[in-house]
Amino acid sequence: MxxxxxxxxxxxxxxxxxxxxxxxxxxxxxxxxxxxxxxxxxxxxxxxxxxxxxxxxxxxxxxxxxxxxxxxxxxxxxxxxxxxxxxxxxxxxxxxxxxxxxxxxxxxxxxxxxxxxxxxxxxxxxxxxxxxxxxxxxxxxxxxxxxVKFAETIDLNVADPVAHKHTPYVIILVKMAEEWAKTHGGSLPSTRDEKKQFKELLKAGMVATDEDNYRKP
Missing domain, CATH: 3.40.50.720 (NAD(P)-binding Rossmann-like Domain)
Incomplete structure (x- = not known):
């Protein structure tokens, strides 16, 4: 076996x-x-x-x-x-x-x-x-x-690189969207410029170049 x-x-x-x-x-x-x-x-x-x-x-x-x-x-x-x-x-x-x-x-x-x-x-x-x-x-x-109801329990700034690399893309989106809304009157990115800024915000969350979960599928 x-x-x-x-x-x-x-x-x-x-x-x-x-x-x-x-x-x-x-x-x-x-x-x-x-x-x-x-x-x-x-x-x-x-x-x-x-x-x-x-x-x-x-x-x-x-x-x-x-x-x-x-x-x-x-x-x-x-x-x-x-x-x-x-x-x-x-x-x-x-x-x-x-x-x-x-x-x-x-x-x-x-x-x-x-x-x-x-x-x-x-x-x-x-x-x-x-x-x-x-x-x-x-x-x-x-x-x-x-x-599932675990998005709020996940820390995107977790120190463990393995855990960070395996954070599901949808969780990253949810967490990042929440952060964006806090500084934009509760609204999500809507204009072309805002969407571009949001993509840059996602990329900024990467701690290594091989973290495909931080890239849009």
Whole structure:
């Protein structure tokens, strides 16, 4: 069996040993194991995530055969059980009847939920300090929404160069935008000149030339 540093060499180059250790300790809950959910599940497993619990109350239908690589013709009519921790229940029902269930996880990944359930789950996870990702696909289009409340806890002036380099770009934007608004009457950059100044403000936050997280993707 390959050593962890060899097995996960490519991703270690992206988020470092600290990020890989966090991934391996993570406990993740996946809601709905359809096409979007199964692709998410595959990538989490390949990344070395600690544990995954799948919540899905639906059965495999013929239409799933063309868009879900985890099922075949023999699966039609059966549950979408593909991992050891599988709970046969519709996510919407679980959100309504047992909201405390989600507090045990590091991250909840909710796919293909209706808006009403999304709003309720967002409140549940925020109160329990559980990170939440929504994902929904519509053919070749879709959206991903990350719901967390940790922007205010992150210090952009952290002394650790590794932590500074791995601060998410969206957090940098949020923090910098807040600083800008304080000195501009609560407004965000709107004119061409203001946007140019804001970009320079972002660059000024870099402490090393290889900090790609301080550059716009």
């Amino acid at each position: 390959a050593e962890p540093k060899t097995k996960y060499d490519r991703q270690l180059r992206i988020w470092g040993e600290q990020g890989q250790a966090a991934l391996e300790k993570a406990s993740i809950c996946l809601l709905n194991c359809g096409p979007t959910g199964s692709e998410t599940l595959k990538n989490l497993v390949l990344g070395g995530v600690g544990s995954i619990t799948v919540i899905d109350g639906s059965k495999v239908e013929v239409s799933d055969l063309g868009n879900n690589f985890m099922v075949d013709e023999s699966s039609v009519g059966n549950q979408k059980q593909s991992v050891s921790k599988f709970i046969e229940e519709h996510p919407e029902a679980l959100i309504e009847t047992n909201p405390s269930f989600f507090s045990q996880f590091t991250l909840v990944v909710a796919t293909q939920l209706v808006e009403d359930s999304m709003v309720k789950l967002d409140k549940i996870c925020r109160e329990a300090n559980v990170k939440l990702i929504f994902a929904r696909s519509y053919g070749l289009t879709g959206f991903v929404r990350v719901s």
